[in-house]
Amino acid sequence: MSLPNDFPSSVRLGPGQGGLPRLEIDSPLARAEIYLHGAHVVSYAKTGEKPLLFLSEKSYFQGGQPIRGGVPLIFPWFGPRQDGADVPAHGFARRSAWAAESVREEDDGTVQVVLRLKPDPMTSALFNDSWVARYRVTVGNELTMELEVTNTGSAPFRYEEALHTYFSVSDVREIAITGLEGTEYLSAIEEVPRKRQNGKPIRFEHELDRVYLNTEATCVIEDPGFERRIIVEKQGSQSTVVWNPWIDKARQMADFGDDEWMRMVCVESGNARDNTKEIIPGERQTLCVTLRSEAL
Numbered sequence: 475m476s477l478p479n480d481f482p483s484s485v486r487l488g489p490g491q492g493g494l495p496r497l498e499i500d501s502p503l504a505r506a507e508i509y510l511h512g513a514h515v516v517s518y519a520k521t522g523e524k525p526l527l528f529l530s531e532k533s534y535f536q537g538g539q540p541i542r543g544g545v546p547l548i549f550p551w552f553g554p555r556q557d558g559a560d561v562p563a564h565g566f567a568r569r570s571a572w573a574a575e576s577v578r579e580e581d582d583g584t585v586q587v588v589l590r591l592k593p594d595p596m597t598s599a600l601f602n603d604s605w606v607a608r609y610r611v612t613v614g615n616e617l618t619m620e621l622e623v624t625n626t627g628s629a630p631f632r633y634e635e636a637l638h639t640y641f642s643v644s645d646v647r648e649i650a651i652t653g654l655e656g657t658e659y660l661s662a663i664e665e666v667p668r669k670r671q672n673g674k675p676i677r678f679e680h681e682l683d684r685v686y687l688n689t690e691a692t693c694v695i696e697d698p699g700f701e702r703r704i705i706v707e708k709q710g711s712q713s714t715v716v717w718n719p720w721i722d723k724a725r726q727m728a729d730f731g732d733d734e735w736m737r738m739v740c741v742e743s744g745n746a747r748d749n750t751k752e753i754i755p756g757e758r759q760t761l762c763v764t765l766r767s768e769a770l
């Protein structure tokens with residue numbers, strides 16, 4: 475793997491868990507870890523504050539397997555592929571080795587990392603070979619993640635994507651999510667999948683697995699136990715996925731602790747299902763998500 479020569483002193487590259495290459499960012503503003511495996515932001519904490527992201531104690535850290543927690547990067551399909559093909563869930567981006575393109579520190583202390591993924595024989599067997607994906611992560615008082623997809627070929631294609639963010643919460647049963655009131659969603663677990671959220675914030679009393687559609691809304695996770703609210707702001711995204719596996723599904727997942735469902739919630743910004751994207755030759759499309767927290 476090649477890295478730029480002017481590597482800032484607040485960033486270190488070394489082996490992380492499982493020996494996977496990891497960028498550790500430790501600046502006056504924040505700390506973060508980014509694995510090149512999956513271009514995976516595994517942790518982020520503003521200086522003096524609790525970590526924003528949840529990471530399972532049972533996560534795999536091995537080539538070919540996704541990491542459970544942080545921000546898995548979902549591309550180019552979401553969940554099981556819509557054509558029913560027998561392919562890995564949530565696409566190949568989270569299982570692929572990304573290249574580091576640039577790492578730099580700005581005058582204001584923010585650190586920006588750019589990672590890149592290009593087609594290889596494995597991805598081309600599953601998808602087309604006419605794209606390049608760039609992922610720009612900016613670590614400062616807030617965390618900004620931008621996934622940019624370019625069509626390098628001569629034909630349009632369609633793709634899904636998501637920043638599958640696992641947030642650390644005090645107790646999922648005590649939190650509320652605002653921003654999706656009245657929004658239509660597709661549920662992966664309800665008998666009638668297409669429904670509409672009522673006019674109230676989302677609360678958790680059972681498993682929830684929903685793709686909210688046609689929404690650009692900012693979501694806010696109110697967490698009285700941690701005395702904070704997390705603000706999820708996005709651009710270039712029409713879908714927001716909300717997921718908590720609850721008790722039974724947690725037990726079925728080998729890479730997730732039986733009780734960890736209480737301490738996490740996924741609020742994922744992306745484009746999925748009805749909001750699948752189409753990209754024409756030469757076009758570049760960007761999904762951008764900014765996370766920040768405030769004291770309650």
Ligand code: BG6
Pocket residue numbers: 540553563564638662683684715717742
């Ligand atoms: C969510 C999906 O985004 O990811 C759920 O909506 C899925 O259906 C969850 O269970 C976790 O997926 P995976 O492949 O990481 O176990």
